[in-house]
Amino acid sequence: MSVLVGFLAGLGAVFLKNLTYFIEALLEQGIIFSNNQLYFILPIIGLFLVFLYVKFILKKPLEHAISSILFSLSKKKGLIRPIQIYTPLITAPLTVGFGGSVGLLGPAVASGAAISSNLGRLLHINAKTRSLLIACASAGAIASIFQSPIAAIIFAVEVFSLDLTMLSLLPLLLASISGVLTSYFFLGNEVLFNFTITDKFEIKDTLFYILLGVGTAFASIYFTKMYFWILSLFKPFKSPKYKLLVGGMAIGVMLYFIPPLYGEGFGFINSLLEGNHIKALGKTPFDEFTYNIWVVIALLFGITIFKAVAMTTTFAAGGSGGIFIPTMVMGSALGNVVAKVINNLGLGFNVSESNFTLIGMAGLIAGVLHAPLTAIFLIAELTGGYELFVPLMITSAISFLITKNAIDYSIYTRELAQAGALLTHNKDQTVLTLMQLDDVVEQNFKSVHPEMTLGEMLHQSVSKSTRNIFPVVDENNILKGIVLLDDIREFMFDTSLYTTSTVETYMHSAPEHIFYETDTMQKVMQKFQDSGAWNLPVIKKGKYYGFVSKSKLLTAYRRKLINFTP
Template sequence: MPAKSFLKRIHIWRYKYISHKNFVFLLSILIGLLAGIVSVIIKNITYGIEWFLETITFSQSSFYFIFPIIGLWLVYLFVKHISKQPIEHAIPTILFSLSKKNGLLKRSKIYLPLITAPITVGFGGSVGLLGPAIASASAISSNIGQLFHIDRKTRTLLIGCASAGAIASIFKSPIAAIIFAIEVFSLDLTFASLLPLLIASVSSVLTSYFFVGDEVLFNFTVVDKFTIKDTLFYLVLGVGTGIASIYFSKIYFGVYAFFNRFKTNGQKLIIGGLAIGTMLYFIPPLYGEGFGFINDLLHDNHLKALGKTPFDAFIDNIWVVIALLIGITIFKAIAMTTTLAAGGAGGIIIPTMVMGSALGNVVAKIINNLGLNFNVSESNFTLIGMAGLIAGVLHAPLTAIFLIAEITGGYELFVPLMITVSMSFIITKNAVEHTIYTKELAEKGALLTHNKDKSVLTLMTLDGVIENDFTLLHPEMSLGKMLHKGVAKSSRNLFPVVDEDKRLVGIILLDDIRNVMFDQSLYNTTSVETFMHNPPDYINYNEDSMQKVMQRFQDSGAWNLPVIKDGKYYGFVSKSKLLTAYRRELINFTS
């Protein structure tokens, strides 16, 4: 009670003295600060696990490929016996929450990613930490919004602030973080949304500087400037990253489909652990997040990036190096998805960057070693390859451009970034309509986009427009009984006809019986079955999205359509009520 009373007094004081706009600004500062702290915590826990494995237990061990199996096993035990909640993918879970749960996330989503992801990555799982950091920060933001009774639209904005804060803290790239929130979470680009995102990003970056100083993930400065003669090569890189992005998405869904064949999580763990161990034995750079690998390529040290492999005897041959880098490009997506499908926790953004860096370096090395006197910057291609993959896999071209631009500390590579990113995005968008994040949500009709009409329909719920105050008729009921017990007692001009199991067998309109309703000679000689007919269409409660419901009305031309749930009659939706609910939601969405 004291806590509730204290919160109540805070609410009253806030409503009296702080405007809604200023309160959102204050919350943006707080959420940016907390998102920065979350990012620092998740990184330090992971580094602590890595340090423990390297210096205490298996220092310099040749059995490093066993570590990810141990990590997956620990996560499996934690999920089964402690959390008892399945691991969910960060971004899709947030997107679903925004579209169907009013931006409400469970409190457990705050701390679970801070446990499962560091275990997975710290033990060498081939995934990233950015997704879990975003998930934890977004859960914090959602619960703060609930605590202060924030409306759904503002709560959505604050979740965007949390995601921007997490990215800004990890990469020290506030502009890219803002653009990511707008592109991925489909936030409106208005002054009302832009300023809170900017405040949260800056707050998070300052938090990161406070705890870790000026340490950056990629210590790189652009030396080789862009020249016009390299334009064609950057176009080739754009085509390559576009094709690789399509491959990345196909592999992701293909590997998950393979693992879904196994009935138990234990089976998935065993199969996935063996697969990951085998890949790591032959391709050691697949171990862990891969930031070290990227940095080595950026500094033209491919030997250190590749590490010790079974092919060291041939490593002096540049084409062997290229082949190994191609192997990393191909198997990074497989290793990442296998880690996730086997029960690990992590994100896909960092693996995307690793794969892009390897592909960019491969393209540059091939160009430089064709014997045609071409010479391009391998470091620049490594960077721009990352941007190409991000643009293609996430369908976030602006995020990709500004992220790499901020990482390099300038805009010297802006033109080649635009060339490669544009080409990659165009190719991928035409081949893969939805991203890894959004495909399942789009199939469920639960995806928010920048299309306001579709977003409004996504935010609507079928339960909100279903009407149940219809008088039920039965096929064997006589005309007289229908008139006295149905028509006379109903204010509706529509009557559903159901059997004894409440399955809809037809409908009757008042117009269908208007010519005979006063003919008493028919009261006992004719039945409901004589007058009933099929409805123009049906609405499937379990399968139809609101977009599909609207389409059914448009195609059928009907004013009322019956709703079927689990094979039984459930109610009706009227076009007038649907359009009224749509207009109300549109006003709330755009205000």
């Protein structure tokens, strides 16, 4: 199954790439791109086509590819709707092909994940195996796009928080190999970066690579904060049409002044690796000044700044795509800028601009995605060797450490973490995330009313209940308190109190309440720990819903832990 999933995910990635390049080629043949005013209208056309698809076919908002997969793993037992198989294959090429400044990796992974999920559902496999197949699909898609099987496996482990055991390693290997072979079969030996390392790592450059690590860390923090800030700017727009219009025009303006922001940006990276920064920058309004290296540096730094802006604006306007490849573009520009500044300060230093371009990509991937190992192995595999392994480790480690200290969660995981739906390598937290509150809520409790007499309570509730706790609710089912069997034990056989005392006399507040809509399972477990209670009431929409018992909670936790652990 892992071989089949890898093949299908790889096939989806190949189709995605080819359709996007076909759209780009069609536009290049039909439109004279030297006239930069045309950049202004193309993103709006692409976003409008995506809008039509979402409104009339999908009929629900687009989701962020990787985040939606992580949510399905944690809260939906790895179940993904069949429509998600082909939705990314349609919306992403329309977005990127018409100039949206996003990547294709996320949509390729999303499509592959949906394929594996629905294949698992068809064959009635359990949730644990289905989750592993989704990770296999991501490995197959990444291996197919980048032709880097090792980085694909590491990405699945780092981003999907997969436990790397022999049980999971072999399927990941098979899926990754299958994805790579699929890419070779359909695309031949075509590589993303036609580049061979000629400048070896020199120990004297170590300080500069440390500097690059710090620079990429701050760029990663900027990238992440800018992403959420721009999304918040678009939230007041209630209509998708306004988002499309404002976002499309903003992207068009940016493309007019900075053409390399068009589409994914692999051509830009290749030109930088070739040492041809004029070709990388394309035709801009500042062409007559590019003889000055500092103008070139400023323009490249502008790409570093505005790639995050253009990418997020594309998402906010309703586009579909991924953040992985824009991260690489931004990193390549920053790495090249740092190298050019070092070489042109007049202090006698000389570093390899191509090497810094590559390692800048690794630094941004490590910082933005919180995936340092993926960054190291991806760049090493893309360049066909491990000559730069030491500087890759230096820059990626520094970038990750600084960024992780400043921002706890990546773009993929922040909203999931806030909702308590994030899987991590922490087994305790992961098991609690996988648990559902409905699985542990018990409703076989006899409720009583505050005005009931002691006799009515004993005859109508206590004598007919197998539980030793009784929720006290009013006529609207709002919880007023609880009565324990211990609270009335000494009065139960005093018949003189049967008609003279009421439930209100014996009730008291619960030590803590569980709120159905907002409390995560981590919060529920913490409330039991802090209160020392054996049963806590659950409030749903302001009304009494049931109880959670500590014994049932711990039993469910143990079962889930056994099922989750290989």
